[in-house]
Every structure is written in C-alpha cells, then in structure tokens.
Amino acid sequence: MTKGISRRQMLTALGGAVVGGALVSAMPAVAAPTLPMGQVWTPHKLDPVACAPYAHEGYWHNGYGCCYGVFYSIVGTMGEKYGAPYNQFPFHMMEVGKSGISEWGTICGALLGAASAFAMFWGRKERDPMVDELFRWYEKTALPIYNPGADSRVPDAIPTNVAGSVLCHVSVSKWSYETGIDANSKVRSERCGRLTADVAMKAIEIMNAKIDGTFKGAFAKQDSVAYCGDCHGKGKESPLLKGKQDCTPCHSGTDHTQNKFKNHP
Amino acid sequence: MTKGISRRQMLTALGGAVVGGALVSAMPAVAAPTLPMGQVWTPHKLDPVACAPYAHEGYWHNGYGCCYGVFYSIVGTMGEKYGAPYNQFPFHMMEVGKSGISEWGTICGALLGAASAFAMFWGRKERDPMVDELFRWYEKTALPIYNPGADSRVPDAIPTNVAGSVLCHVSVSKWSYETGIDANSKVRSERCGRLTADVAMKAIEIMNAKIDGTFKGAFAKQDSVAYCGDCHGKGKESPLLKGKQDCTPCHSGTDHTQNKFKNHP
Secondary structure (H helix, E strand, O other): OOOOOOOHHHHHOOOOOEOEEEEEEOOOOOOOOOOOOOOOOOOOOOOHHHHHHHHHHHHHHHHHHHHOOOOOOOOHHHHHHHHHHOOOOOOOOHHHHHHOOOOOOOOHHHHHHHHHHHHHHHOOOHHHHHHHHHHHHHHOOOEOOOOOOOHHHOOOOOEEEEEEOOOOOHHHHHHHHHHHHOOOOOHHHHHHHHHHHHHHHHHHHHHHHHHHHOOOOOOOOOOOHHHOOOOOOOOOOOOOOOOOOOHHHHHOOOOHHHOOOOOOO | OOOOOOHHHHHHHEEEEEEEOOEEEOOOOOOOOOOOOOOOOOOOOOOOOHHHHHHHHHHHHHOOHHHHHHHHHHHHHHHHHHHOOOHHHOOOHHHOOOOOOOOOOOEOOOHHHHHHHHHHHHOOHHHHHHHHHHHHHHHOEEEOOOOOOHHOOOOOOOOOEEEEOOOOHHHHHHHHHHHHHOOOHHHHHHHHHHHHHHHHHHHHHHHHHHHHOOOOOOOOOHHHHHHOOOOOOOOOOOOOOOOOOOOOOHHOOHHHHHHOOOOOO
C-alpha cells in the first residue's frame, strides 16, 4: 500500500515516466493503432453434440488443455467446414488458458475459450449477456456431465460437483476437496476434459440461439451479486468495486477464508 | 454440492451423456483435431518505451480495453514492422479480456493480453516462468507508473497502490477502496489505461530477455504460496488444490472475507 508520494509519483508528476529505473520524457501523442482485421467475423450455427468430442479431445491434444479445447471445438470446427478466416487462426495461442493461465488458477480456461470464441463474432454489447449466461450456468451446474465413452482417459466414474465459481482455483480445488480426489491426478484431468466438452456444448447452444435471434438468458443475477449490489455499484453508496462473480465463495466468512497462517489446521 | 448419485450421473454411468435434457449415446472416438497453424511464431525484440503508448492508446481505442491494449502493443506493433503473420491476427478478439472478461472481474485483462502474446511465441514449458515473473511483479508493484503526458484522458494525478492479486476484481476494488475513487470513474479507467502500458513494458522486457537468452525471473515464489505449499501440493499431505496466486487476499481472514451477509456493515 503506497499512500504517500513515492519517488515514482514525484517523477511522473513532473511529466516523466520511470521505465526500467531511468527517467524518460513523456511520450508524444500517437495515432490510435490501426485494426487490420477489426471487424467481427460471421458466426455459423454448429451442432453441440458433434462438436463436443473435439472439445474433449482438444483438451488432451498436445496437453493444450481446456481453453484450446473449447475454442477449437467452435472456431476450429467452423474452419474445418467453412475454411478461411476461421481456419487461419493460430490455435496454439489458446493454450494460454490452461489451468487458469499458466497454472495460476484464475479464470477457468474452458470459459476463457468460450468467451474468446464469442468475441470473434460479437462486440461487447452483444457478447456480455452471452458470457453472463454461460458463466452463471457454470457457477450453478453440477459438472462434468459429458461422457466420452471409449475416449475417456480413465476407467473411473467421474463424480460431479457444483463449482460455485468461475475461477479455476476454486473450481478444481472445491471439486478435489469434496471428492477427495488428488488435484494432480489423471482422474481430475479427465474431469476437466469432460467439463471442457460441457462448456463447449453450452457455449454453442448460446451461440446458436443468438444467431437465430432467440437468445434470452435463463440465469438471473446471482442472489449475492444482487444483495451486495444494493450498496456496492455504480451510483450507489459504495461505488468501489468491480465484478460479476458470485460474491459468496470469498465474502461469506467460510472456514476456507479464515486465517490459515495462524493455528492452522 | 452434489455428493449423491444424480439422475445425470446415473445416465452417464450407463454410458450416455445428457445433452439439452435428451439422452444421447456415447460419442464415437474422433481423430485429434488438426492444427492448421500449430507452430509457435518467431518473436522479435521490441522497444518497451516505443510500444507503451500503443498499449495506453489501445486501452482507449474503441473501448477495447486492457487486454487488447497490451496484446496490440506487442503483436500489433510487430505486425506494423514485420507484416505477416503478426498483422493477420484478428485483434478485435482481444476485447474479450476487458474488465476481467465481460465485467466479471476475473484475470486482469492486461495480464491476459501479455500471457496471450507470450503464447504466440513460446509453448508452456518456456512460457510459464515468464508468466510467473510478470504476474508476481504485478502482485507486488505499486501501479500505475506510466504517464502518457498529453494523451492522458484526465487532468488528475493518478494515485498508485499495490494490487496484491492478479484478479481484476481485487486489483480494481482495492485501488478504489484505498484511494476512495469511484471504480466507475474516468480516473479509474485512466488508472487501468496506464497500468496497461506498465504491463506491456514489463512483458516486453521479459520477452526481450527471453529472446536474448538472458531471461531469469527476479521474483521468487510468494511467501504465502511457499508456506501453504508445504502441505498443499503435488505429493503432499493435501494435494487438493490448484493455483499460483498469492493466497493472502482470500485466506488470511481479513475483514474483507468475513461474513458480509449478516450484520454488515
């Protein structure tokens, strides 16, 4: 917490910026960057059942993971059917979302893959309600549902749970905590591989409805977000926060958020 | 929390999957998806000082936000200098990270933009330590540092703080809480616009070192992650969690994580 005036602030107040420890003068104005491919692409309807195996296989393919799996099952399969521009995308980039971005456990990569696919076809005004629907469904639905049959990487049955959060850390850790299954096991990976197919199917269902002009979200704002939003939000008493995630996992005083650095366990 | 056997589990145990309420038979095995552009791209060194204004302007450009800003300042400027394949990327997609993905407050979009750019050029084994370095720097550094001079969108000085987290919700809300500045204000937006330039410069510094073969992370594993990792982790007593984020914001029992649904404030 830097509340006083630091050397850096002092320097920036003088019109310069500190870069790598050296003072450089303020940047000249630059033209807004050009957008060589700034237009959203045309979406095509897809068959969720036909795309699901691509998501599950994509999860395991080269170890690229959940984000790649969902994204390829949408944009990749569109490319296999319709060619350019869909098949020109550098799909390897989508490995970025694996394990919540390089194992950091932030956003569930499957959800990032779906939101990224949405962003190919719809700007934020159209897209945000689609993301809301997908993310709220994810928070509340017992997953995984999909069964890959002979393509399963483990013989085990995969128990389900409700993640309650769109964050990889909470989603995976809560599943492991409730099932007792090692977060580093192949069973947990297969859980995420199947969940990748679930997210892809739900995302395609949302996209198809959007294309048909019948999209209408089924999931209302979470109770906690509505409750907290009464005071915390734009134009409210405390307009100091940002976000649409369910507030409950981190702000309801559960045992999990108590002080784990003293007298624990 | 679904611990019992649900109808869905029963159905999947029988070898089927529930899709849209209907029982479909298990999917046949499919070939692993092809990867039309599955190879990482060749990276080029960039000048962080020259790229920073693109990040800041990119943040404001079309309202595309932080993720687009960082990504364009790296891959876009590479495209302006070297052409294809860099300039062929559908940059509009990167709006996806705005406000932690469609206002959800998950990963800071600036960090997602940088990690996505890294993923263009390096596979996960090479990339993960680069992401660790960038994300740990972000958790610990008082931001924003960058000053756009005449390009600033507000006349105000922008106070800094240490986010302590890579999550947009925590980063923005903590900054607003500590400074008292409305999270919905233009000053807060400019804070994020400048932070976008800061993240771009740090990401480019890391990329340049990686290209030169001199990259070596300066930030060690966080104290909390090391402490908690003594028992929670692969091969440990409790291998039930996933993630590399600083554990402190959510697991140290602060006032912010107490029960906000009873007797609050």
